[in-house]
Amino acid sequence: MTDFRDEPVERVPFLEPIEPGEERRWGSWTAIIVGGLVALIGLVLAVGGLWLAVLGGSLYYLVAGAAMLWSGVSLVRGRMLGGWVYLALVLLTLLWAWWEVGANAWAQVPRVIAPMVLLVPVIAAMATLSVRGDRWKLAGGGVLAALIVTVLDFGAAVAASPDPVRMPLPAPNTAGMIDPSGQQTGADWPAYGGTTSARRYSSLTQINPDNARKLKRAWAIHTGDLPSSPKVAKTYGAETTPIKIGDTLYLCTPKNILIALDPASGATKWRFDPKVPDTAIPYTAACRGVTYYAVPNAPAEQPCATRIIEGTLDARIIAVDARTGRPCAGFGTNGQTDIKIGMGKTPDGFVSITSPPTIVRGVIVTGHQVLDGQDRWAPSGVIQGFDAVTGKLRWAWDMMRPDLTGYPPEGQEWTRGTPNMWTIASGDEQLGLVYLPMGNSAADYYSSLRRPQEDMFATSLVALDVTTGKPKWRFQAVRKDVWDYDFGAQATLADYKGVPALVLPSKQGDIYVLDRRTGQPLTPVGAIKAPAGGVEPEQRATSQPVSLWHTLRKPDLTEHDMWGMSPIDQMICRIQFRRARYNGFFTPPEADRHTIEYPGYNGGTDWGGIAVDPQRGVIFANYNDMPNYLKLVPREKADKLGWAPRDQSRGNIGGAEGAGDPQANTPYAINVNAGWRMPLTGMLCKQPPYGGIRAIDMASGKTIWDRPFGEARTNGPFGIPSMLPINIGTPNNGGAVVTAGGVMFIAAATDNLIRAIDMRTGKTLWKDVLPGGGQATPMTYEIGGKQYLVIMAGGHHFMETPISDELIAYALP
Numbered sequence: 068m069t070d071f072r073d074e075p076v077e078r079v080p081f082l083e084p085i086e087p088g089e090e091r092r093w094g095s096w097t098a099i100i101v102g103g104l105v106a107l108i109g110l111v112l113a114v115g116g117l118w119l120a121v122l123g124g125s126l127y128y129l130v131a132g133a134a135m136l137w138s139g140v141s142l143v144r145g146r147m148l149g150g151w152v153y154l155a156l157v158l159l160t161l162l163w164a165w166w167e168v169g170a171n172a173w174a175q176v177p178r179v180i181a182p183m184v185l186l187v188p189v190i191a192a193m194a195t196l197s198v199r200g201d202r203w204k205l206a207g208g209g210v211l212a213a214l215i216v217t218v219l220d221f222g223a224a225v226a227a228s229p230d231p232v233r234m235p236l237p238a239p240n241t242a243g244m245i246d247p248s249g250q251q252t253g254a255d256w257p258a259y260g261g262t263t264s265a266r267r268y269s270s271l272t273q274i275n276p277d278n279a280r281k282l283k284r285a286w287a288i289h290t291g292d293l294p295s296s297p298k299v300a301k302t303y304g305a306e307t308t309p310i311k312i313g314d315t316l317y318l319c320t321p322k323n324i325l326i327a328l329d330p331a332s333g334a335t336k337w338r339f340d341p342k343v344p345d346t347a348i349p350y351t352a353a354c355r356g357v358t359y360y361a362v363p364n365a366p367a368e369q370p371c372a373t374r375i376i377e378g379t380l381d382a383r384i385i386a387v388d389a390r391t392g393r394p395c396a397g398f399g400t401n402g403q404t405d406i407k408i409g410m411g412k413t414p415d416g417f418v419s420i421t422s423p424p425t426i427v428r429g430v431i432v433t434g435h436q437v438l439d440g441q442d443r444w445a446p447s448g449v450i451q452g453f454d455a456v457t458g459k460l461r462w463a464w465d466m467m468r469p470d471l472t473g474y475p476p477e478g479q480e481w482t483r484g485t486p487n488m489w490t491i492a493s494g495d496e497q498l499g500l501v502y503l504p505m506g507n508s509a510a511d512y513y514s515s516l517r518r519p520q521e522d523m524f525a526t527s528l529v530a531l532d533v534t535t536g537k538p539k540w541r542f543q544a545v546r547k548d549v550w551d552y553d554f555g556a557q558a559t560l561a562d563y564k565g566v567p568a569l570v571l572p573s574k575q576g577d578i579y580v581l582d583r584r585t586g587q588p589l590t591p592v593g594a595i596k597a598p599a600g601g602v603e604p605e606q607r608a609t610s611q612p613v614s615l616w617h618t619l620r621k622p623d624l625t626e627h628d629m630w631g632m633s634p635i636d637q638m639i640c641r642i643q644f645r646r647a648r649y650n651g652f653f654t655p656p657e658a659d660r661h662t663i664e665y666p667g668y669n670g671g672t673d674w675g676g677i678a679v680d681p682q683r684g685v686i687f688a689n690y691n692d693m694p695n696y697l698k699l700v701p702r703e704k705a706d707k708l709g710w711a712p713r714d715q716s717r718g719n720i721g722g723a724e725g726a727g728d729p730q731a732n733t734p735y736a737i738n739v740n741a742g743w744r745m746p747l748t749g750m751l752c753k754q755p756p757y758g759g760i761r762a763i764d765m766a767s768g769k770t771i772w773d774r775p776f777g778e779a780r781t782n783g784p785f786g787i788p789s790m791l792p793i794n795i796g797t798p799n800n801g802g803a804v805v806t807a808g809g810v811m812f813i814a815a816a817t818d819n820l821i822r823a824i825d826m827r828t829g830k831t832l833w834k835d836v837l838p839g840g841g842q843a844t845p846m847t848y849e850i851g852g853k854q855y856l857v858i859m860a861g862g863h864h865f866m867e868t869p870i871s872d873e874l875i876a877y878a879l880p
Contacts, residue, residue, distance in 0.1 A: 095195035098142045101188045102149060106139025108185075108635070115638045122645035124626055127163055128638045131156060142192050150193035157182050157213075161220060167627055170227030173755045173795070174627070175220065181633040183217045186210075234771045236827045237683045237764060239807070244562040244681035247497040256311045256846040259356035259423045260676065261804075263494040264560035267678035269847045272808035273854035278879060279810050279823040279832040285855060285878040286333035292320035293872050299345050299352070303870045304842055305861025306353040306421070306674075306801070311848040312373075315389070318874065319354035321861065323379040325387060330850045333876060337392030339385075341403075346415040347381035349438045350724055351864065354380075355491065355674070355843075356423040359389065360455045363429070371395035376455070378420025378433055382407045384453060399458030406435060409463075410446045411480035414714030418446050422674075425501055427494035427533045429455045432501045434488025437509060439551075440728025440737060441712040443516055445509035447480070448487025452536050462536030466520045472536060484509040486525040490674050491557045493569070495583060500539060502569060502583070503529045504554030511551040511725075512656050512699060513733040514606045522546075526553055528571055530586060540586030544573050546608035549601070549655060551668040551725070556676035563589050563765060570679060570686060570765075572672035575652075576620030577613055578686070578763070590616030590768060600648075601655030601662075602699055602735065611653050616768040619672065619690040619761060623651040624665050630754035632784050636745055640752035643743075647696065658699040658735060665753075667695035667741060668725070675802030675815060675844055679765075680826070686763040687805055687826070689776055689815055691798055693757050696743040697725070705729055705736035723865065741865075742798065748784040756796020758816065760803070760829060772829040777816030781868070800866055802844035814841020814858050817866050821845065821858050821877075837875065840868020853878050 113132025120129050134156045141149025160182050168174035187210050194206035250262035253270040261267050274282065294300035309318035309328075315336060316328040322343045327336040358376045365372035373389040383405055386398040394402025406420070407413045417438045424433040431453040437445050450464040462472050467482035475481060487506050494501045505528070508514075508521045517525070527543040545552045551574075558569040560583060569583040580590040594610040601607060626644050631637035648654060649663040656662050670691035678687040700710070710729040725739030743752045751757060756775035764771055777797025783789035801815035805826060814821040814837065821841050823833040839862035847856050856877040862870040 095145070095192070097188075097195045098145060098149075098192040101192040102139045102142025104139070105135050105142065105149075105153060105185065105189065109133070109135025109137075109139055111635055112638065115635070115642060119638060119642050119645065122642065124641050124645045125167075128634065128641075131160065131634065138189075142189070145196055147193055147196050150189050150196075153186065153189045157186055161216070170224045171754075172221050172224040174630070175224055177631045177633055177637040179217065179220060183213055186213050233828065234764065234769065236762070236771060237685060237766070239682040240684070246681075247495045247560060247567070249496045254849045255313070256309070256848045257359055258310060259308055259358075259491060260493065260557055260559070261846075263425055263427065263496070265491070265493040265557040265676060266559055266561065266681060267676070267802055267804050267844065268680055269804060269806045271806050271847060271849055271854045273849070274806065274810055274823070274856070274879060275808040276810060276825045276827070276832055281879055282823065282833050282835070282856065282877045283880055284835070285876045287873055287875045288328065288333045288335070290318075290320045290324065290326060290872045290874060292322055292324050294870060295345060299348065300870055301864050302348045302350070302352045303861070304351040304353045304863035304865060305859050306351075306355045306843050306863070307859040307861065308356045308844045308846050309857055309859070309874070310357060310359055311846070312359050312389070314850070316848075316857070317357050317359065317375050317389070318859070319357050319377050320872070321352040321354060322348075323354050323377060323385075325357065325375060325377060325385075325392060327375075327389075327392060330848060330855065331853075333874075339387050339392040339394070341379055341383065341385055343380050344415075347379075347419065349380065349416045349419040349421070349436055351421065352380065353421045355421060358423045358426055358431070360426050362456055371397065374398070376424060376426070376431060378406075378422070378424055378435070380419045380421070382413070382418045382420060382435060384420070384424065384431060384433060384458065386458065397457060404453060404458040406433060406451055407446075409474045409481050410449070411483065413446045414712075416713060417441065421489065422491040425492040425494045426455055427496055427501050428499055430461055430533045431455050432492055432494070432531070432533065434490075434492070434503065436489035437487045438713065439511060439724055440730055441509070443510040443513070443730065443732040444483045447482050448485040448506065449481040450488060450503060450531065450536070452533065464531060464536045464538070466524050467518065469537070485521055486553075489553075490555050491676075493557045493560055494533070495560060495567075498567075498584060499533050500530045500583070501533050502558045503531060504556060504558065505529055506553035507548050507551065510730040510733045511553075512549050512697075512737040513603070513730060513735055514547045514549050515603050516733060517547070528554060528558055528581070528586075530583070542571070542579070542581055542586045542588075544575065544577065544579070544612060546611060547606055549603075550653065550664050555670070555673040559677055559679050561679050561681060561765070570677060572619075572677050572688060574666065574668060574671045574673060575613075576618045576666055576671035576690065578617045578619070578677075578688070579614050580616065580765075590614070595652065597653045598650035598655060600657070602658050603655075607655050617763055619688060620652070620666060621692055624649065624663065624694060624753065628754050629752055630750070631745065631752070632748060632750055636748060636750065639745065643696065643752065656697055656699050656737070658701055661696055661698045663694050663696060663743070665694035666691065667693050667743075668739075669693060669741065669798065669800070673800060675800060678803045678805045678811070680805050682807060684765040685771065685826070686765055687760065687803055687811055688763065689758065689760045689799055689803055689813060691758050692796070693742045693751065693798060694753055695725075696740040696752070698738050699735040700738055702734050702736065710736050749786055750784055758796050758799045760813070760824070762826065762829065774829040778818040778820065780818050782817060798866060800842045800863060804845050804847055806847065812845045812847065812856050814843065814845060814860075816841075817868055819860075819868055835877070837871075838869070838873050839871025840866055842866050842868060
């Protein structure tokens, strides 16, 4: 009997290439690993794609998932066919991307980049399965070809993109527009918006498009106001714009420390700390600015002849001597007055002043922030006017009790839950009017409990007679607002074709021009049919007003606008889009499914406002372009989740506004996904850009130029900064300053940069990296023959930019 163990055995390597006609169950280890990855991604896409197809969405993901499953399994089994199937899918994907979004490079990113990246290991796997001796050269050529195709694809997309709109900037008219505030910018910057007309314009010309690139840091100071703990850091957002009068620069810190500086060196002249506790912080620890007042006919040497006035997070109005920083003894009680008198129960953080008061004809006019989303019967939104010398209440406007001019009688209080003014008013010294951008009634997303007077004045610009506190007129931008579309920006006073006017931007993106004497629109205002439905169908208006003159708002979203860093997260965003209710602008919120609000509550235009060049007649508006993804939560469920007003059980502060707000004493809480972000990656579901800047000709309402605003350098998936200096257009908070020199200065974006921009073209002339987020409006002034640019680089929790306490000044060498 033959012993086969003694016979020579021809061993066949397990990974030997397959001869024609042979069959093998497994490929190389490279092919197994790559094929397994391709098959796994294909399975996810196939399952999600089937779901999307059932919802009426794109069939691409189902087809791509099936093809990748086939490709992956084939590669695992050692079949070259798997690679060819994947290559065919990539080519199909390129064609599909052009068919679906055309020449939009950003829109092509999630459609093209990830499949192209995965093509590299697929080509490597194919090389391990090949019997050719030059297989690795061919693989290298394939990778190079894929790279070339990718570059050509995006190059073609960029080249085929329509050129940005550009018109010539109107020539300056030296006569310009008269500023009714009686204040003047140039050497000084006397008010938060430059003047109480809020034009954010300076007549300085030393810095211009020819030399702006030479700007250098002149000085910097640390205010010393930093969060006391990581928990408090989740609330900080300085938002401060200093003012400059004469030889002193004045500012406030997030917790209301007043600081006076030498404007040439940054040296501290004095500090005053009102000792605001952390418990007083509302949604954001912010002090946007201070107000200067000179007492008429007071001797210059008299204490508090000139004074700095601020509102605090714990709802005080404080007046200090502008020269020394000492409290003004004759103002209120020891230099302060409490605006909460007459408000009844006001838990810590529920009533705060975050914006500088506006002074017109010697009356300090202040609104206040009422902590959003907590309780339908939150403290009143009453507007109050105080004597700028004595600090005594001159009048109060409670819209539910118009006959009441002083404090409520003993045992009574200002009407609870009424719309408030949390942002900045502007004023006309000549007309004696102050213009109030009003917010919404407490509980933004539910309207059935509102009273007629609240419906009348909510989300309106209201002109008050500063001597009486009585409304002269109102202009309403939203009827029965359940989208948190309160006015966030100052109205800017300007002339329009010879008529005293104001320019009013909104969170919806609409820009209105109104006669500031009467409130009558000077530019066309129309109405659109509004979607019905929601949890209060009987409350929804059948139509809503819109500007027919100019809007920053883009067309309604479609499934094609969904984004992500890969086909998987883009597919998930598409599924979310299809599952939500979205009938375009003003889709009302629902409780049984998500709804899409576009634009979201951060704008359009928010508290940064707009800038107006009164000589050229041009509006400069930075804006946001992001949706919100939101859902009403029935009270029983909200209670189980522990959502309660902050003074009761929630306790925590920070986080995105509206994310789990209880709206106590209504049937529904609200959960807002601000910006509509993916929970895992943190990326936004809408494709870029997320923000921009636009120059608008006031005479015609036409766009002069429009550009995305903000680089991708600090943004990326999973919170990892990409460091890419690509102008993606990021979210932004804060305003711009424009100058007679033809340069705009702005920070605001999430890229932690401050820029000088050519007002003629929108092109960046200069930029510098800030130590913290620049979520504040810069200002400019002159001292000693030199023009300075100053920005508070304080960062912002909502914008997720680094927190800092640094104030920085720039100048030419």
